Amino acid sequence: MSRKFRTGIVGVGFIGAVHIEQLRRLGNVEVVALTDSVDAQKKADALHVPKGYADYRQMIDQENLDCVHVCTPNSTHFEIAMYALDKGVNVLCEKPLATTPEEAEALLARAREKKLIHAMNLNCRFYPIAYQMREMVRSGEVGDIFTIHGGYHQDWLFYDTDYNWRLEPALSGDSRAFADIGSHWIDLVEFITGLHVVEVMADFETFHKTRKKPLKAVDTYSGMKLRPEDYQEVPIQTEDYAAVLFHFDNGAHCCCHITQVFAGRKNQMVLSIAGSKNSLHWDSEASNEVWIGRRDRDNGQLVKDPSILMPKTAGVVSYPGGHVEGFADTFKQNFKQIYKAIELGDATSLDFANFADGLREMRLCEKIVQSAKERRWVSVE
Ligand SMILES: NC(=O)c1ccc[n+]([C@@H]2O[C@H](COP(=O)([O-])OP(=O)(O)OC[C@H]3O[C@@H](n4cnc5c(N)ncnc54)[C@H](O)[C@@H]3O)[C@@H](O)[C@H]2O)c1
Numbered sequence: 001m002s003r004k005f006r007t008g009i010v011g012v013g014f015i016g017a018v019h020i021e022q023l024r025r026l027g028n029v030e031v032v033a034l035t036d037s038v039d040a041q042k043k044a045d046a047l048h049v050p051k052g053y054a055d056y057r058q059m060i061d062q063e064n065l066d067c068v069h070v071c072t073p074n075s076t077h078f079e080i081a082m083y084a085l086d087k088g089v090n091v092l093c094e095k096p097l098a099t100t101p102e103e104a105e106a107l108l109a110r111a112r113e114k115k116l117i118h119a120m121n122l123n124c125r126f127y128p129i130a131y132q133m134r135e136m137v138r139s140g141e142v143g144d145i146f147t148i149h150g151g152y153h154q155d156w157l158f159y160d161t162d163y164n165w166r167l168e169p170a171l172s173g174d175s176r177a178f179a180d181i182g183s184h185w186i187d188l189v190e191f192i193t194g195l196h197v198v199e200v201m202a203d204f205e206t207f208h209k210t211r212k213k214p215l216k217a218v219d220t221y222s223g224m225k226l227r228p229e230d231y232q233e234v235p236i237q238t239e240d241y242a243a244v245l246f247h248f249d250n251g252a253h254c255c256c257h258i259t260q261v262f263a264g265r266k267n268q269m270v271l272s273i274a275g276s277k278n279s280l281h282w283d284s285e286a287s288n289e290v291w292i293g294r295r296d297r298d299n300g301q302l303v304k305d306p307s308i309l310m311p312k313t314a315g316v317v318s319y320p321g322g323h324v325e326g327f328a329d330t331f332k333q334n335f336k337q338i339y340k341a342i343e344l345g346d347a348t349s350l351d352f353a354n355f356a357d358g359l360r361e362m363r364l365c366e367k368i369v370q371s372a373k374e375r376r377w378v379s380v381e
Contacts, residue, residue: 002028003343008065009034010056010080011072012043015094019069019121020047022331029067029339035059056080065089066342067117074179075171078103085110090117090342092335095183097358099173101366104359111355117345119338122187122353122361124269126333128304128317128325129290131351133273133280134192135310143277145193148246148254150272152181153265157240160208161231167211169237175369176238178202182258182368183361185269186246187353189254190360193273197254197364199247199379204239204372207261211236244368267327287326 005028009016012034023029033051035058036043044052053059060068060083068084070077070093078098081091091111097104097120111118124130136142156162165171166180173179190196212231240261246254259265269284279293292300305321306314316333319325334352341347347354364380371378 005029005066005339005342006032006064007067007069008032008056008059008063009049009069009071010036010059011070011076011094012036012047013071015121016069016071017047018328018331019071019335020049022328023335025332026336026339029335032065033059033063057083060084060087060089067092067339069121070094073165073171074173075099078107081107082110085114085116085118088114088116090119092119092121092338093355093358094121095358096173096179096361096365097355098362101359101362104355104362108355108359115345117338117341117347118355119334119341119347120353120355120358121331121334122184122191122357123327123330123334124184124188124284125191125351125353126316126330127284127287128309128313128329129282129287129302130188130192130271131316132302132304132309132313133271133282133290134194135313136280137193137273137275139310141277142273142275142280145195145248145250145252145273145275147274148189148193148248148252148272149256150185150189150270151257151259152185153258153262153268153270154181154260155263155265157208157260158263160211163211163213163231167213167236167238172238173365174238175242175365177240177258177260178204178242178244178368179365181260181269182242182244182256183365185256185258185271186364187357187361188269188271189246191351191353192271193248193252195248195250195252197246197380198249199377200364200368200371201245201377202368202372203243204369205241206236206238207240208236210234239372242368242372244371288324 034049035053035056040052067090070080084091210233213234214231241259243257272281281291288304306317337350337352367378
């Protein structure tokens, strides 16, 4: 029988609850405790987790954990992940890994020094069709890559009354739209193509120069029912929108637009790859299919069906064709690989993102912010 793991979740707002649900699908992981700075035991009771702590240090010191999942606002990732690593506990951190590349470097160094598994939740890698696109590129079916374009579009910050901790650089970091969702997009591009960005050129815009900050707490995606006396007008420094051009190490060109103020697009990731043999187009709002573009014969459409996907892709699929898999399933597949690595004490040959990938995202993001400020191309070492 395979080993059972004891896990603790820090931060149970929107995404922490998703982690708990998807971990339960694995069968070999027990969420023995959670930490939240607000109503910890109430949240534990609601999610049927045995114990709720107000302080992550107590949870880590008392629960003999195999892994800690860090699901709190970005500015807290560094201290929580570092504490867990120092105590010899494997860490799965939500993106972005930290708020500066220096913090991310320190986390990667500590995880390596302690020989612990260090994982990121860059879950989009595990949409079955995104994974299949990677296998198609690797098999040579797409040819040499000429261009890549697409983006990530949301509307949950569309109104100036929409408010969340992500709008505050002290909690979220110097970039908002790109760090929050652009990081998923560019990680997926590098993952699928195997190419690396060498240069960036960015254009940022903040359409709402001020927003109405509620005077009481609001959870992510919870919607708002506030009256004028419930908020104050605050200046906004981070971008609602980012358009970024990229040059890759093979000479490929790429452009993307990332926005959190696109009415009607709830959470759409689109990605087009044009190669010397054919092209691919994928849309996360129809995530179970990929369009294959050809010059000399009819175009194709491949659907998620493990019996016709490439063998490695079938390994990240839970259900037969016609049974739609989406957002939540990507967490399950990511966690499946991460706990396999914890079991083996080794992550080689697995595809989940680690702290080195998290650090890369931080460095790319820093260069993108610099490029937007200086209005010029910036190289990425
Ligand atoms: N991979 C993805 O698809 C994805 C999606 C959404 C969010 N995220 C990431 O997950 C993280 C959390 O985002 P969210 O949308 O769940 O936020 P959220 O505001 O909904 O939830 C955050 C929770 O953390 C708690 N918290 C804050 N500080 C804490 C502390 N020091 N100790 C313990 N608990 C604390 C809050 O009380 C809240 O319950 C962010 O880093 C975000 O970028 C990733």
